[in-house]
Amino acid sequence: MSTPNTTVPLTTLTPKDFSSDQDVRWCPGCGDYAILNQVRRVLAALGSRREKTVFVSGIGCSSRFPYYMNTYGFHSIHGRAPAIASGVKIANPELDVWIVTGDGDGLSIGGNHLLHILRRNVNVNILLFNNRIYGLTKGQYSPTSEEGKKTKSSPMGAIDIPITPLSIALAAEASFVARAIDVDKNLADVLQAAAQHRGTSFVEIYQDCNIFNHFAFQYATDKATKDEHVIYLEHGKPLVFGKNRDKGIRLDGSHKPEVVQLGKGVTEDDLIFHDQNDENLAFLLSRLSYPQFPEPMGVFYKAEDDCYEDLLDGQVRQAVAAKGSPDLDAFLRSGETYTVGA
Amino acid sequence: MVAGTPTNAASQPAAAGASHTQRVELASAVIRFAGDSGDGMQLAGSQFTDTSAIAGNDVATLPDFPAEIRAPAGTVPGVSGFQINFSSQDIHTPGDEVNALIAMNPAAFKAHIQDVQNGGVVVVNDSEFDKVNLRKAGYPEGYNPLDDSKYQDRYKIYRVPISRLNDESLAGSGMTAKDTGRCKNMWALGLIYFLYDRSLDTTIKYLDDYFGKKKKLPQVAEANIKALKAGYYFGETAEIFPVRYHVGRAPVSPGTYRKVTGNEATAMGLVTASKLSGKTLIYCTYPITPASDILHDLATMRHMGVKTFQAEDEIAAVCAAIGVAFAGQLAVTGTSGPGLALKSEAIGLAVMTELPLVVIDVQRGGPSTGLPTKTEQSDLLQAMFGRNGDCPVIVLAAQSPADCFNAAIEAVRLAFKHMAPVLLLTDGYIANGSEPWKVPDASSFEKIPVSHPTDAASFKPYQRDEHLARPWAIPGTPGLEHRIGGLEKADITGAVSYDPANHHRMTELRAAKIVKVVDDVPPAQVYGPEQGDLLVVGWGGTYGSIRTAVERAQHEGRSVAGLHMRHLNPMPANLGQVFRRYKKVLVPELNTGQLRMLLRARYLIDARGLNKIYGKPFLVEEIHYAIEHMLSGQWGDRESIPPQPHALEASAPAQELHTGG
Missing domain, CATH: 3.40.50.920 (Rossmann fold)
Structure with missing residues (x-):
């Protein structure tokens, strides 16, 4: 369960209570600091218990995250955090498990595991820090780097087509898909919604790597431009954006999204209304990208569905009910046996 | 020697009723069923094994099948075989030479005839020795090995038109020709039951239970039983065999027995270890030949509290198991050689994080994809050393199908006691081969002790006990929150450490911990x-x-x-x-x-x-x-x-x- 309810909180924990004794060693100015602070705050706000909380990570800058949380933590191997977290949840569904991964760890070496934890709907929260670069290995292009990006490993420009994490999550049957920005206030809301969702919550967080890919998301964070390049999703509300909230997104005659100016005969009623339970809309929204469109932030999609670990527990209970739970002697003698007399 | 090893007493004609057939007492016999991979040879073989075990023989088996589920029919690569050694004495192998071969087509004859002893019995399905099948088997045009004096002189060849006689026995059953044809393995089995003086009861009961009750196909059960009996009666009335053979009971100690394959015994051993330790068995794996049957067996054991997790790949399987171990339950992953290679890095993680993990490698022919359905012992060095860094693990090997049971329990016991990964090596031969197993009493097992610390004041993640094992502190325990991972750990505190002297010391400690397991290893005898x-x-x-x-x-x-x-x-x-x-x-x-x-x-x-x-x-x-x-x-x-x-x-x-x- 994402909010432990078997332990009565004796004291209210503060964000500081979730800080471990380890010095945080990310580069000064890294977007990870902001995310770390927000996660600590959200856990405190949700009344999480340290002993029931587990952070699992792979390899990469983001994957150092567990060391900085005073909870249980597992800094594992590259790309495999979803698999390890799945094992933790199967063994103890009561634990509140968070996976911290990055665009390399989660989408490149660990892409397969990401697909499968999403389709199984294991009740964990996945935070994918997307900085569109390999930071820990000192600046090679990643699966989300723009085409043509020049890096140490692509001096003539990357020729790989980047992938869109949210589109992939939706295609993998994710039951909760959201996006936020490291320095944005709405990160806390998104994290809280993710924590409260039962099932795999997938959150992509735009994160600035100020050493190897600084300003990759400046369009979405710079006060002067962000209102034109970001659109905050609200369930049931029309897709309106812009400094003066005078622009919106609607479907054109061939059902393709287009940016429109409100007024001059275009009203909010003409716009797309966000429905976080509509997976087709969620996919459409996941395809909107800068600079052609403002990029949506918030909860794209949310669906109620059974969790893998609960279904597995259910099968055990069902089998015990159907067959009984024999003792060891009866078990070893079940099936075809024969007796040899003295 | 004829169709088996004679007893010390000379072969004697026995009273065989009105029949003119002689009855010869044998100490043991080795027979092999061979046919197309779709011919049901594995079923015929395992039925003969069950019947012989229940008749009191010691038995050992060697299934041998192609990697392709259905290789082109009639070809040599598509031949599937099943060898059984059944004996009135204590035996340890499926036998060297085949005393009697049942070859259901020319390809089966070609693939297996060289293993038959001189003077051995060869029963061939003559109906299938036609021009087309002889060609598919790769024999030259116009040549039929059954007419070749090279074979006629060496073996006692019985040309029985099994397909035709089987069809005739089922004429009027209302079944399609295809379905009728699928009963011919039972017809052949019936004939061999006659030759070796075996009761049909066990197989009749099996056919009733499996087809009749479980699959709800009573007409299929009936047809198979009819074919089985028809084969037997043919042997009796046609009097083609001048002798019949009998293998007496082996001097086995009284008790309840079951026939087990190594994979079945492994599965049961793991469940037993789960009960003895009070830990939930969570078997995380990815299907791979020849290890998949462990998964298949454990998947039917949910009522014993078993959870199985079919992961997306080998790496996910071992990583999920590591997550299980971290969270405090019995973590097991199973695989074969190529899968073990994929799991290497994660096993290193389990070594670094010092978590109890059991890895089962059912070895097969390598390298690479190698010979998936064949046996080999070529993963020993991979098990010992196949990881980056100095990365010792406990390595055990099972020696027979039934021994997999004890080996699996010991693997769990050692993993828990020493907080270390244990690699249990079995192989395709013992995994698929079977032998009778005297079912032990649960009271004969020692409990597997497990403890988890709860005292926050004294807890240090890498503080060691007298076995050099670190404490198994599990998430959910208040005050013991700690972080582990693949980076080098500081001695005692478990904090990340890049200190050179600490790395040297920790490398030695990880090695010393495994060396110390020797205290639990009985002296070599x-x-x-x-x-x-x-x-x-x-x-x-x-x-x-x-x-x-x-x-x-x-x-x-x-x-x-x-x-x-x-x-x-x-x-x-x-x-x-x-x-x-x-x-x-x-x-x-x-x-x-x-x-x-x-x-x-x-x-x-x-x-x-x-x-x-x-x-x-x-x-x-x-x-x-x-x-x-x-x-x-x-x-x-x-x-x-x-x-x-x-x-x-x-x-x-x-x-x-x-x-x-």
Whole structure:
């Protein structure tokens, strides 16, 4: 369960209570600091218990995250955090498990595991820090780097087509898909919604790597431009954006999204209304990208569905009910046996 | 010898009712069913095994099937075989030479005839020896081996039109020709039941239960039973066989028995370990031949509290298991060689995080995809060393199908006690082969103790106990929140450490921890003389063949002892001393000499090897030959020799000539 309810909180924990004794060693100015602070705050706000909380990570800058949380933590191997977290949840569904991964760890070496934890709907929260670069290995292009990006490993420009994490999550049957920005206030809301969702919550967080890919998301964070390049999703509300909230997104005659100016005969009623339970809309929204469109932030999609670990527990209970739970002697003698007399 | 090993008493004609058929008492017999991979040979073989076990024989089996589920029908690569050794004595192998072969088509004849002893019985399905099938089997145009005096002189060939007789027996059943044809394995089985004087009861009950009750296909059950009986009655009335054979009960101790394959025994051992430790067994795996049956078995054991997790790949499987171990339950992953290679990095993580993890490797022919359905022992060095860094794990090997049960329990016991990954090696031969297993009493097992710390004041993640094991603190325990991972740990605190001296110390501690497992390893014991000319050292699934060969040499007065190793890492403390009591050491292995290399390196002994990489188990005669060869002083300087080629072609033709009925 994402909010432990078997332990009565004796004291209210503060964000500081979730800080471990380890010095945080990310580069000064890294977007990870902001995310770390927000996660600590959200856990405190949700009344999480340290002993029931587990952070699992792979390899990469983001994957150092567990060391900085005073909870249980597992800094594992590259790309495999979803698999390890799945094992933790199967063994103890009561634990509140968070996976911290990055665009390399989660989408490149660990892409397969990401697909499968999403389709199984294991009740964990996945935070994918997307900085569109390999930071820990000192600046090679990643699966989300723009085409043509020049890096140490692509001096003539990357020729790989980047992938869109949210589109992939939706295609993998994710039951909760959201996006936020490291320095944005709405990160806390998104994290809280993710924590409260039962099932795999997938959150992509735009994160600035100020050493190897600084300003990759400046369009979405710079006060002067962000209102034109970001659109905050609200369930049931029309897709309106812009400094003066005078622009919106609607479907054109061939059902393709287009940016429109409100007024001059275009009203909010003409716009797309966000429905976080509509997976087709969620996919459409996941395809909107800068600079052609403002990029949506918030909860794209949310669906109620059974969790893998609960279904597995259910099968055990069902089998015990159907067959009984024999003792060891009866078990070893079940099936075809024969007796040899003295 | 005819269709088996005669008893000491001479063959005697027995009262066989009105029949003119002689009845011959045999000490043991080896038969092999062979046919297309879709012909149901595995079922016929396993039914014959069950029937013989229930009749009180000791049995050992060797299924042999192609990697393709249905290779092109009628071709040699598509042939599937099942060999059974059934005996009135204690036996350890499925037998070297085949006394009776049942060949359902020309390809099966071609693939298996060379394994039949001189004078052996060959029952062929004559209906299938037509022009088309002979061509598919690769015989020259116009040639039929059944008409070739080379074979006629050597074997007692019985040409029985099994397909036609089976169809006739089921005429009017209302079934399609295809469905009728699928009963011909039961027809052939019935005929062989007659030849070896076996009851039909076990198989009739099986057919009723499986097709009738479980699959709800009573007409299929009925047809199969009809075919089975028709085959038997044909043997009785047609009187094609001049003799019938009988293999008496083996002197087995009283008790409840079941027939187990190694994979079944592994599954049951894991469930037993779960109960003995009070931990939920969570088996995380990815399907791979020949290990998948462990998953299939455990998936039916949810009522025993078992959880199975079919992961997306081998890496996810072992990683999920590591997550299970971290969260405090019984973590097991199973695989075969290629999968073990994929799991390497994660096993290193389990070594670094010092978590209890059991990894089962059902070895198969390698490298790469290799021979997926064939057996080999070539993962020993991978199990020992196949990881980056100095990365020791506990390594065990099971020696027979039933022994997988005990080996699985021991693997769990050691993992929990020492907080370390345990690699349990089995192989395709013992995993798929079966033998009778006397079901133990649950009261005979020792509990597997497990403890988790709860005291926050004294808890240090990498503080060690007297076994050098660290505490198993599990999430959910208040006050013990801590972080682990693949980065080097500071001694005692477990914090990340890049300190050079600490890395040296921790590397030594991880090694010392595994070395200390030796306290739980029983001293190596030999069978045979305590000292002598030769010690034959084996490990894993070759036990049966080696033991049989060593005992044969001992009967012949040779000064030979055998030693079989279950514990490959650490090895028994007295092993070096044992080696020094023998003039020579022979290490037969189904690889190019992996244990031999370890023994030479560790004990500085001049061990020599008998090394076979055929994808098949050792024949007893191959090991026996190597023993004789070494003792006779002809071995020379060679570090190893291959098995001698099957000597059949060179041997004299059979005395008795039969052309079949």
